[in-house]
Amino acid sequence: MVKICCIGAGYVGGPTMAVIALKCPAIDVVVVDISVARIAAWNSDQLPIYEPGLDDVVKQCRGRNLFFSTDIEKHVHEADIIFVSVNTPTKTRGLGAGKAADLTYWESAARMIADVAKSDKIVVEKSTVPVKTAEAIEKILTHNSKGIRYQILSNPEFLAEGTAIQDLFNPDRVLIGGRETPEGRKAVQALKQVYANWVPEDRILTTNLWSAELSKLAANAFLAQRISSVNAISALCEATGANVAEVAYAVGKDSRIGPKFLNASVGFGGSCFQKDILNLVYICECNGLPEVANYWKQVIKINDYQKSRFVNRVVSSMFNTVAGKKIAVLGFAFKKDTGDTRETPAIDVCKGLLGDKAKISIYDPQVTEDQIQRDLAMNKFDWDHPVHLQPMSPTAVKAVSVTWDAYEATKGAHGVCILTEWDEFRKLDYAKIYQSMQKPAFIFDGRNVVDPEELREIGFIVYSIGKPLDPWLKDMPAVV
Numbered sequence: 281m282v283k284i285c286c287i288g289a290g291y292v293g294g295p296t297m298a299v300i301a302l303k304c305p306a307i308d309v310v311v312v313d314i315s316v317a318r319i320a321a322w323n324s325d326q327l328p329i330y331e332p333g334l335d336d337v338v339k340q341c342r343g344r345n346l347f348f349s350t351d352i353e354k355h356v357h358e359a360d361i362i363f364v365s366v367n368t369p370t371k372t373r374g375l376g377a378g379k380a381a382d383l384t385y386w387e388s389a390a391r392m393i394a395d396v397a398k399s400d401k402i403v404v405e406k407s408t409v410p411v412k413t414a415e416a417i418e419k420i421l422t423h424n425s426k427g428i429r430y431q432i433l434s435n436p437e438f439l440a441e442g443t444a445i446q447d448l449f450n451p452d453r454v455l456i457g458g459r460e461t462p463e464g465r466k467a468v469q470a471l472k473q474v475y476a477n478w479v480p481e482d483r484i485l486t487t488n489l490w491s492a493e494l495s496k497l498a499a500n501a502f503l504a505q506r507i508s509s510v511n512a513i514s515a516l517c518e519a520t521g522a523n524v525a526e527v528a529y530a531v532g533k534d535s536r537i538g539p540k541f542l543n544a545s546v547g548f549g550g551s552c553f554q555k556d557i558l559n560l561v562y563i564c565e566c567n568g569l570p571e572v573a574n575y576w577k578q579v580i581k582i583n584d585y586q587k588s589r590f591v592n593r594v595v596s597s598m599f600n601t602v603a604g605k606k607i608a609v610l611g612f613a614f615k616k617d618t619g620d621t622r623e624t625p626a627i628d629v630c631k632g633l634l635g636d637k638a639k640i641s642i643y644d645p646q647v648t649e650d651q652i653q654r655d656l657a658m659n660k661f662d663w664d665h666p667v668h669l670q671p672m673s674p675t676a677v678k679a680v681s682v683t684w685d686a687y688e689a690t691k692g693a694h695g696v697c698i699l700t701e702w703d704e705f706r707k708l709d710y711a712k713i714y715q716s717m718q719k720p721a722f723i724f725d726g727r728n729v730v731d732p733e734e735l736r737e738i739g740f741i742v743y744s745i746g747k748p749l750d751p752w753l754k755d756m757p758a759v760v
C-alpha cells in the first residue's frame with residue numbers, strides 16, 4: 281500500500297489530503313503538524329477550518345485511510361510520498377524583508393525529512409514557493425542523504441477557499457513538475473497515478489520543475505491583476521457616472537477576456553495574492569528585471585489604493601470625521617463562505633476608521649471576536665506563521681466590539697460598511713436597520729451586494745464601489 285504523509289495540516293494540507301484519501305481508498309494518508317491544537321481539532325467534530333463539504337469528506341475517511349497526527353517523524357519515516365504544505369510567509373526581517381518568501385518552515389521540514397528518512401522518498405512541494413526552491417531543497421536533502429535517493433516534485437495547489445472541496449474534486453488542472461531524468465519522470469508518473477484516481481488524464485499537466493513553480497506565482501498574479509484592473513476602472517466609473525458592473529459585464533462578454541473574476545470590490549484579500557506577488561516582484565528584482573518587478577508591484581499598489589479610497593469615502597461623506605461615531609462593519613472574512621481573515625481588506629478598512637477615531641461594531645457569521653482582535657493588533661505579515669509562533673493575547677482594541685447579529689451591530693450606528701459578500705447581507709431587513717440607525721444613515725457597500733436604488737428609497741445615503749454616485753457624495757473628493 282502506498283503511504284502518503286503531508287507535513288502541514290492547514291487550509292491546503294487538510295482538505296487536499298482528505299480528498300486524496302477519499303478518492304484513493306488504496307492509499308494511506310497521514311497529515312502531520314507541529315500544532316497540537318490543530319491536529320486535535322482535525323481529530324474532533326469541530327474541524328479547525330470552515331470549508332463547505334469538508335466535514336463530510338473527513339467523516340467518510342478519517343480512521344479508515346486518513347489520519348491526523350503530531351508524530352511527524354514516525355509518519356515521515358514510513359511514507360513513500362511526502363507532501364510539504366507548510367507556511368511560506370513574507371520575510372519581515374533581513375534580506376528581502378517585506379517581499380521575499382520566508383522559507384524557514386520549509387527548510388526545517390526538509391532537514392527533518394533528511395534526518396529521519398531511511399528509504400527513498402518522493403518529496404512534493406505543495407506550498408507556494410519561489411521558483412528554484414526545489415533546487416535548494418534538493419541540496420539540503422542530498423547533502424544529508426546517507427545514501428537515500430530523493431526526487432523533488434513541484435505540485436502547486438490552485439484551490440480557492442470557500443470552494444476548496446469542489447475545486448479539489450474537479451480541478452481545472454493538476455500541475456506536476458519534475459526533473460527531466462529517468463528517475464524524475466518515474467516520480468512524476470507515481471504522483472500522476474495518485475491524481476488519475478479521479479482527475480481526467482488531459483487535466484494532469486506535467487512540466488519541468490521551474491515551470492511548475494513559476495506557473496503558481498504567475499496564476500495568482502494574473503488573477504489578482506484582473507481584480508486590480510476592474511478596481512482601477514471602478515474609480516474611473518465613480519468619476520464619470522459609468523457603472524462598473526455594466527462595464528465589467530460588457531468587457532467580460534468578449535470571449536478572449538471572459539466573465540470571471542471581474543467583480544469590483546474594496547480590494548482583494550486572502551493569504552496568498554499579496555504574498556505571492558511580492559515574492560514574484562522580489563524574484564524579478566533578483567534576476568535584474570526591475571521593469572517587470574514594477575509592473576507587478578502596481579497590482580498591489582492599486583489594491584492598497586482601493587482600500588484607502590474606501591475609507592476616505594466613508595470619512596469624507598460623514599462630514600469629514602468619524603470620531604466617536606459608531607460604524608457597523610458587516611463581514612470581516614476575506615471572502616464569503618470562509619472564516620479565514622488572513623490579509624482581509626476589512627483589517628485595513630477597520631484600521632483606517634480607527635485611525636479617525638471611529639467606534640466599530642463588527643458582525644461576521646464565521647469569524648470570532650478573538651480572531652478579529654488578534655487581526656487588528658497584529659503586525660503586518662505576523663499572521664502567516666504557525667499559530668504557536670504568533671504574538672500571544674495582544675491587547676484588545678477597545679474601540680472595537682464584535683456582535684453575533686447584523687441588527688445588533690447596526691443599532692445606533694451612523695454608517696454601515698459591507699466588507700464581505702456573505703449571502704445573508706443581501707437579505708437583511710434594511711428598513712428595520714434604517715429605523716434603528718442615527719440619521720443621516722449611510723451604507724458603504726464594498727462588495728456591491730445591495731441594490732443602491734432600493735436602499736435610497738428607504739432613506740439611506742448609499743455608496744457602492746464603482747456605481748454612479750449618490751448626490752450626497754458628488755462634490756466630495758475621491759483622492760486619497
Ligand SMILES: NC(=O)C1=CN([C@@H]2O[C@H](COP(=O)(O)OP(=O)(O)OC[C@H]3O[C@@H](n4cnc5c(N)ncnc54)[C@H](O)[C@@H]3O)[C@@H](O)[C@H]2O)C=CC1
Nearest residue numbers: 288289290291292313314315366367368385407408437666
Ligand atoms: N490557503 C490557500 O487557499 C492556499 C495556500 N497555498 C499555499 O500553501 C501553503 C500552506 O498554506 P495554508 O495551508 O493556507 O497555511 P496554514 O498556515 O493554514 O497551514 C500551514 C501549517 O503548517 C504547519 N507547519 C509549519 N511548519 C511546520 C513544520 N516544520 N512541521 C510540521 N508542520 C509545520 C503549521 O503549524 C500550519 O498548521 C502556503 O505556501 C500557501 O501559499 C496554496 C494554494 C491555496
Ligand SMILES: O=C(O)[C@H]1O[C@H](OP(=O)(O)OP(=O)(O)OC[C@H]2O[C@@H](n3ccc(=O)[nH]c3=O)[C@H](O)[C@@H]2O)[C@H](O)[C@@H](O)[C@@H]1O
Nearest residue numbers: 437438439440441507541542543545548549550552614615
Ligand atoms: O494560492 C492561493 O492561496 C489561492 O488564491 C486564490 O484563492 P483565494 O485567495 O482562496 O480566493 P479568491 O476567490 O481567489 O479570492 C481572493 C480575493 O479576491 C477577491 N475577489 C475575487 C474575485 C473578484 O472578482 N473580485 C474580488 O475582489 C475576493 O473577495 C478575495 O478577497 C486563487 O483563486 C486560488 O486559485 C489560489 O490557489
